[in-house]
Amino acid sequence: MTGHTAGPTARLHAALAAATEDSLVVDLSGVADRCAALRRELPGVAIRFAMKACPLDDVLSCLAARGVGVDAASPGEIAQALHAGVPAGRIHYGNTVKSDSDIAAAHRLGVRDFATDSLEDVRALAVHAPGSRVFCRLATSGQGALWGLSDKFGCGPDDAVRIMETARGLGLTPSGLSLHVGSQQMTADAYQRAFEQLGDVLTALRRRGITPDHVNLGGGLPALGYLDRHGMPLDPPLDKIFTVLREGIRALRREHGDELAFLVEPGRHLVADHGALRAHVARLALRRTPQGEPLHWLYLSCGKFSGLYEMDAVQYPLVFPTHPGAPTVPAVVAGPTCDSDDAYSHEEGLVQVPENLASGDPVWVLSCGAYATSYMTRGFNGFAPPRPVCTGGPASAGGLGEGPER
Ligand SMILES: *Cc1c(COP(=O)(O)O)cnc(C)c1O
Secondary structure, rough: OOOOOOOHHHHHHHHHOOOOOOOOHHHHHHHHHHHHHHHHHHOOOOEEEHHHHHHHHHHHHHOOOOOEEEEEEHHHHHHHHHHHHHHHHHHEEEOOOOOHHHHHHHOOOOOHHHEEHHHHHHHHHHHHOOEEEEEEOOOOOOOEEOOOOOOOOOHHHHHHHHHHHHHHHOOOOEEEEEEEEEEEEEHHHHHHHHHHHHHHHHHHHHOOOOOOOOOOOOOOOOOOOOOOOOOOOOOHHHHHHHHHHHHHHHHHHHHHOOOEEEEEEEOOHHHHEEEEEEEEEEEEEEEEEOOOOOEEEEEEEOOOOOHHHHOOOEEEEEOOOOOOOEEEEEEEEEEEOOOOOOOOOOOOOEEEEEEEOOOEEEEOOOOOOHHHHHHHHHHHHHOOOOOEEEEOOOOOOOOOOOOOOO
């Protein structure tokens, strides 16, 4: 590894320890460090934060102060990003799904870069965002990712060419290509395949006199701290992924011109490991399965509907700060609601927990900073969502800023 650390910073630890009630703690200094590390790995590549991964004003401001832009999916997200200090020129509308009124609102707010993957959408862009720059999203298989994002987004190479030609014919600027290899991508191969697809479409476009000025490599960069459904570290091959990205960028520039600009739009990678829940023990109970086997259940105050929505696909490392080194028992970990999905997959993934946990004891749920607030319900069964708290501010560049991009 090249200094990519999965664990929480001392600052995050301190904030968790200081919390006296349930909260979602986000360490801005950790987010900023991860951003700086990404810049070192991919020099000259612009970063657009996929804001749905952690749409908190302080996070957006912290990243904006470091020259990061935003991948937004609606006029609501665009307005929030502008309010948090992201300049309109660094906000792109990355959602291929948009109504006429969404497009018009985004255009009124000053956004000029739009993702697309259908002729219908391009025609609407020409009417409601005339003269804008469009980038066409290519479909990927999503293979190798925990969440594939296939089917709903992107088009094949022939459609991409048709869409870009149509955009040109309607007075739009066919400015780029994008794709998303799937979220929490666990293989470097997926990015390798992505570069092959991009190269093919760039060549086909060039034959028709269209030379895009940028390629958007999308999201998918993994978080480092997740455990799999069995509780083992996922351990994504991040260094290998970065190597493939650097080589792919170099090869595409060799073939299609040095002026070709590259973007990434990470969500999860920037925030997941720098957010954690301070929850508490509702109850540790020893119950019997229908077969009569004894089984411990650890019910937490937070679960699937209060920040841990992805708990069916990954486990989050748990810390029991009041019970270091205590004897443990294997338990199913579950949230507080009357929904049986509100639990870690228990056939596979028992977790060792201190055997003498008492109701009210604090529990820290690590690496849950991504997609936590977005997936929180307003209060399933009346359980209020944990309050988000940002630490490690103020959100100034502090010398880390790398100047405006493009
Ligand atoms: C959600 C999303 C991302 C971020 O994905 P991660 O896997 O969290 O990096 C990037 N781009 C688009 C268009 C998205 O919808």
